[in-house]
Amino acid sequence: MNSLITRRHFLKGTAMAVLGASWGFPQEKGANKKSRVILIRHRDVLDADSKINPDILQGMLDEAVMKLCETDSPGKAFQTLVHPGETVGIKTNVWSYLPTPAELEAAIKKRLIEAGVPETQIGLDDHNARTNPLFVKATSLINVRPLRTHYLAGISGCIKNYIMFAESQPAYHPDSCADLGSLFKLPIVQGKTRLNVLCALTPQFHGRGPHHFSRRYVWSYKGLIVGRDPVAVDTIGLRLIMAKRGEVLGPAQALPPVPKHIQLADTRHGIGTSDINAIELIKLGWDEDILV
Amino acid sequence: MRLVLKWADDWDRSWTEIMRETHGWIFSLCMLLIPLCFHDGGTVGDLGQLVPKKIGAWRALAEDAVYNRQTLYDYMDGGAEVYLAFDFQRVFARKYAGPGGLELGLDIYDMGSPEEAFGIFSCDRADPAAGIGQESEYGFGLLRFRQGRYFVTITSGSENEESGKAILEIGRIVAAVLGPPGPKPGLLALLPAKDLLSDRTSYFHGNISLNNRYFIASDNILGLDRTTDCAFAEYAPAPGGTGYLLLIRYPDAGRARAAYRSFLSSYLPEAGPDGLGRMENKKWAAASLQDTYLAIVFEAPTPDWAKEIRSSIPFPMK
Numbered sequence: 001m002n003s004l005i006t007r008r009h010f011l012k013g014t015a016m017a018v019l020g021a022s023w024g025f026p027q028e029k030g031a032n033k034k035s036r037v038i039l040i041r042h043r044d045v046l047d048a049d050s051k052i053n054p055d056i057l058q059g060m061l062d063e064a065v066m067k068l069c070e071t072d073s074p075g076k077a078f079q080t081l082v083h084p085g086e087t088v089g090i091k092t093n094v095w096s097y098l099p100t101p102a103e104l105e106a107a108i109k110k111r112l113i114e115a116g117v118p119e120t121q122i123g124l125d126d127h128n129a130r131t132n133p134l135f136v137k138a139t140s141l142i143n144v145r146p147l148r149t150h151y152l153a154g155i156s157g158c159i160k161n162y163i164m165f166a167e168s169q170p171a172y173h174p175d176s177c178a179d180l181g182s183l184f185k186l187p188i189v190q191g192k193t194r195l196n197v198l199c200a201l202t203p204q205f206h207g208r209g210p211h212h213f214s215r216r217y218v219w220s221y222k223g224l225i226v227g228r229d230p231v232a233v234d235t236i237g238l239r240l241i242m243a244k245r246g247e248v249l250g251p252a253q254a255l256p257p258v259p260k261h262i263q264l265a266d267t268r269h270g271i272g273t274s275d276i277n278a279i280e281l282i283k284l285g286w287d288e289d290i291l292v
Numbered sequence: 293m294r295l296v297l298k299w300a301d302d303w304d305r306s307w308t309e310i311m312r313e314t315h316g317w318i319f320s321l322c323m324l325l326i327p328l329c330f331h332d333g334g335t336v337g338d339l340g341q342l343v344p345k346k347i348g349a350w351r352a353l354a355e356d357a358v359y360n361r362q363t364l365y366d367y368m369d370g371g372a373e374v375y376l377a378f379d380f381q382r383v384f385a386r387k388y389a390g391p392g393g394l395e396l397g398l399d400i401y402d403m404g405s406p407e408e409a410f411g412i413f414s415c416d417r418a419d420p421a422a423g424i425g426q427e428s429e430y431g432f433g434l435l436r437f438r439q440g441r442y443f444v445t446i447t448s449g450s451e452n453e454e455s456g457k458a459i460l461e462i463g464r465i466v467a468a469v470l471g472p473p474g475p476k477p478g479l480l481a482l483l484p485a486k487d488l489l490s491d492r493t494s495y496f497h498g499n500i501s502l503n504n505r506y507f508i509a510s511d512n513i514l515g516l517d518r519t520t521d522c523a524f525a526e527y528a529p530a531p532g533g534t535g536y537l538l539l540i541r542y543p544d545a546g547r548a549r550a551a552y553r554s555f556l557s558s559y560l561p562e563a564g565p566d567g568l569g570r571m572e573n574k575k576w577a578a579a580s581l582q583d584t585y586l587a588i589v590f591e592a593p594t595p596d597w598a599k600e601i602r603s604s605i606p607f608p609m610k
Contacts, residue, residue, distance in 0.1 A: 004509060004510055004511050004513075004558060005509065005510040006508065006509040006510070006513075006558065006559050007507055007508055007509070007559075008559065008571065008572060010507075011571055011572035011573050012572050097449075151371055151373070151374055151500070151504055152373055152500060169365070170365065173373060175511070175512075176500075176503070176510060207371075208416055208418060208434070209416075209434050209436075209445065209447060211368060211371050211447075212371040212374075214432055214433075214434060215432065215433070215450075215451070216431075216432045252506075252534075252591075255507050257500075257503040257504050257507060258503050258507065258510045260510040
């Protein structure tokens with residue numbers, strides 16, 4: 001399959017969007033089972049100063065994971081993800097301008113402990129995840145980070161969050177970070193990711209400035225995008241970013257630079273699905289200005 | 293010089309206050325003398341001495357830092373390639389702390405030449421001019437400007453009136469020590485002037501810069517790299533809308549021909565002998581080759597406009 005994506009593909013997509021069809025990367029292959037992705041939002045999770053209400057956020061995480069795992073309690077849901085007594089690494093993101101909120105890290109950690117994972121066996125790391133003894137020993141990983149655009153990869157989502165597991169990060173930069181999906185095949189990672197949480201409380205939809213961050217391009221979306229499949233989660237994240245860019249920056253800038261790594265994580269590396277037709281998107285909670 | 297800098301470090305009052313008072317003439321003299329000490333821009337390491345560590349109520353935090361092409365990744369947690377796509381040499385970084393726990397970040401990038409400084413400045417413009425340095429813009433707590441071979445940014449994490457005022461004050465002081473102005477890239481002189489939105493023109497070399505400015509394709513179908521020079525210009529053709537011209541200069545005619553063929557096959561396969569094709573949004577694209585130059589028109593409202601702008605490019609005679 002030719003993976004070249006041009007502006008013209010999206011010009012066609014624009015026409016489809018006008019007609020009410022969806023964005024994404026429809027593919028010809030058949031899908032036996034759809035990848036379930038939960039999008040949950042709550043109007044009051046952030047106050048007027050963007051301060052997080054931790055109880056509401058905990059509730060959002062719980063509801064999303066229960067729906068994802070088809071259970072009736074958060075405890076049961078997390079017990080389907082991890083085993084009592086195992087070592088779990090929470091791969092977070094500490095980018096100073098838009099880090100994973102501490103409240104979200106705490107909410108995940110709380111449920112892991114309740115599921116029987118000893119607190120001393122829970123690692124929480126970003127830059128040192130590759131060498132952190134808890135991550136080296138971990139048998140399960142939870143992948144959590146904020147959603148934002150990236151000047152090279154198009155978006156920084158759950159796939160890109162694992163770049164800290166690479167010995168050389170620049171080695172993954174060529175061709176617009178095309179092969180980020182291969183990170184999920186590294187021995188320290190392969191087969192261990194139990195949950196992906198893309199934090200869309202305040203996503204960044206456009207990058208400017210010396211460090212590619214400006215508050216003007218961050219908005220209070222008040223959502224979480226949750227799934228087992230990092231590619232499907234990022235596909236929904238990309239759709240959200242594109243919708244917001246189209247709304248604010250105009251159709252000509254709807255597309256962030258080159259989000260090819262998401263599609264290639266599916267078609268080249270086979271770690272999940274980017275086929276919008278093979279993703280079961282379940283929307284929960286507040287739906288005003290939901291965009292996707 | 294040290295006395296001048298010590299005076300600046302001891303300075304507890306705001307810039308405007310100082311200028312109003314009798315010591316204003318001393319400061320003016322300082323501003324005249326500093327460029328003489330730094331007439332060629334020096335190195336960014338020198339800036340640690342030349343830029344005051346205390347400006348009004350703002351004081352430099354911790355140690356200054358300098359990063360080069362090899363260490364830029366240590367500084368940029370995301371964004372290094374944007375600079376590495378140009379002839380970036382090194383960056384001087386300093387943080388200032390001010391009232392109420394506010395912080396400002398000052399970055400002075402030595403881009404190797406005025407043309408490269410124009411390039412990095414030109415690829416990310418969105419705000420009104422601030423009247424600082426050769427060209428500048430300020431908005432939402434971000435000041436960007438160029439002066440000579442330097443590109444400068446000053447940012448605040450949380451914008452308010454006080455930090456905004458300080459950003460502009462620090463910007464003026466920094467601009468004064470960066471030496472003389474420098475020229476824009478010569479390639480820009482080939483852009484047809486009619487309907488040109490000159491403050492939207494960008495200059496760059498690589499595919500990453502093009503795709504951040506105007507996404508064309510996920511692969512590098514134009515064969516861009518640090519040896520290619522590109523001008524991306526916006527036009528406002530009557531009666532409305534925006535048209536774009538991408539003008540690329542390759543090191544040799546062979547690479548220009550290869551890029552032309554690649555573009556037609558990947559992006560414009562339906563183009564006729566005139567290099568014109570109609571897009572899905574009813575607008576037109578056109579490509580043409582002239583020796584080492586490749587010109588591509590995007591979003592043309594009519595085929596005639598595409599042809600007109602293409603024929604208006606004053607290519608140099610061989």
